[in-house]
Amino acid sequence: MTSNKAAKVAELFTKTMATTRCFDQNLRKVKVVCCTNGKLLTEFQVGPEHLNQRGTLHGGFIAHLVDAISTYALTANETVETRGVSIDLSISYLNAAREGEHVEVEAITKKLGKKIAFLEVEVRNKTKNQLLAIGRHTKYIGV
Amino acid sequence: MTSNKAAKVAELFTKTMATTRCFDQNLRKVKVVCCTNGKLLTEFQVGPEHLNQRGTLHGGFIAHLVDAISTYALTANETVETRGVSIDLSISYLNAAREGEHVEVEAITKKLGKKIAFLEVEVRNKTKNQLLAIGRHTKYIGV
């Protein structure tokens, strides 16, 4: 069930990515598919601005996605009032994606403690039905 | 001593960041300070386009820096003819930086094997003389 909190997070994500002038403007093509309690699923089509010099989806952009989508998934928990502060981020790169392919990014809250939240992310090539990257993001939420 | 190879890498970095339309265009303010065998030191001033919504240097941008600067450090090894393919990337976030502050990013090759290269990166706030982030990047270079 989509909670009120999750619905607000989806709305905020959409509005922010459309208007921000900060680094998250790189995510302007990323659209919310589904936002529920502690989870966020998004999607986009790989454009030229997402590529590395080899012509595949940039590892740095994948890292940006892992960081940002997990942060919104965190705020989609009913009881969370903070975006938290990053402690650790790690990513394994399994496959490459090419321009024009459709990619989905799913972030889930693995544990929501009092001080620390643990989030997990999968980046998948929908076009090829293939896993692109798996990551974890640990945030301090005790503020 | 700056080798011929390292000098070419410094030149390529400068030219690429100034002209690319791919994701690395986010690095257009990042300048080479020093490039030697297997090492690259760069520097930039934090602008509004590097920030998160808290108003500090974006963790996703730091991840992009760790990925990209270490890749150029890899190519700055005399014997390396590839940019490699990312296997694993990990970052610990120690402190925050604000707009206007000067940041330097230093990447070094820890091991250059036949198939795998291990790179280490420090991101430092020069203005505050403070460590911002430490990371590692593992690349497959056996292609």
Add this chain to the structure above:
Amino acid sequence: MTSNKAAKVAELFTKTMATTRCFDQNLRKVKVVCCTNGKLLTEFQVGPEHLNQRGTLHGGFIAHLVDAISTYALTANETVETRGVSIDLSISYLNAAREGEHVEVEAITKKLGKKIAFLEVEVRNKTKNQLLAIGRHTKYIGV
């Protein structure tokens, strides 16, 4: 379906842990629950020899489990003839377990490439139905 290969890996695991004099002797209480193509599920009861000085399951022992169980899961792939060589290992610690509690460790192959294998591990407290740790293990299998 349990393949012949997976059945042999389960047998080898059991025999090795019972008789080895090397570091894996620490795993002598760890029993195979289920071994299938590229996956291994094991279980043990926390004993005094698995504890840290706080009296909870040792983080170093959890790391040993992540490393070893994922290695056997790798060998449980039909086509894999090597134990591989570790490239990167990472673990997030979510909760603690106490002496006498039952713990299960599940490792799965996320990607089996020609040169690199990516494995994922969950360590769970069965007694408390709680996630203890999540980890990833990247191995070079191109030898």
Add this chain to the structure above:
Amino acid sequence: MTSNKAAKVAELFTKTMATTRCFDQNLRKVKVVCCTNGKLLTEFQVGPEHLNQRGTLHGGFIAHLVDAISTYALTANETVETRGVSIDLSISYLNAAREGEHVEVEAITKKLGKKIAFLEVEVRNKTKNQLLAIGRHTKYIGV
């Protein structure tokens, strides 16, 4: 300069490793070389009980070392009164070591915050003058 605190940590390490019945008994051959404010350098000779089934230093034992030596380095900070709780641990494996070779493990405190401590570890083959592994350990110390 070796502080009183660091001297006590060195003494405690030596006594604990000699007498403990918990998982740290695997470290009984590991000796303190030097302990100063927030840093710990240790050394041991690779024995049969430290090996994997390939006959080289076990990746799980290296992970145990990274976890434990960094924890004692943390307690060697003048102001720290806790061993902390592990949040994230990550290791890159660069080279192998063999039985009889001398290995040193050095852990340093990269940042000591109010809530979170960041530690870095190098595992080196002294016999071959070669880097074996590099790791990071993030601990919660706000308790």
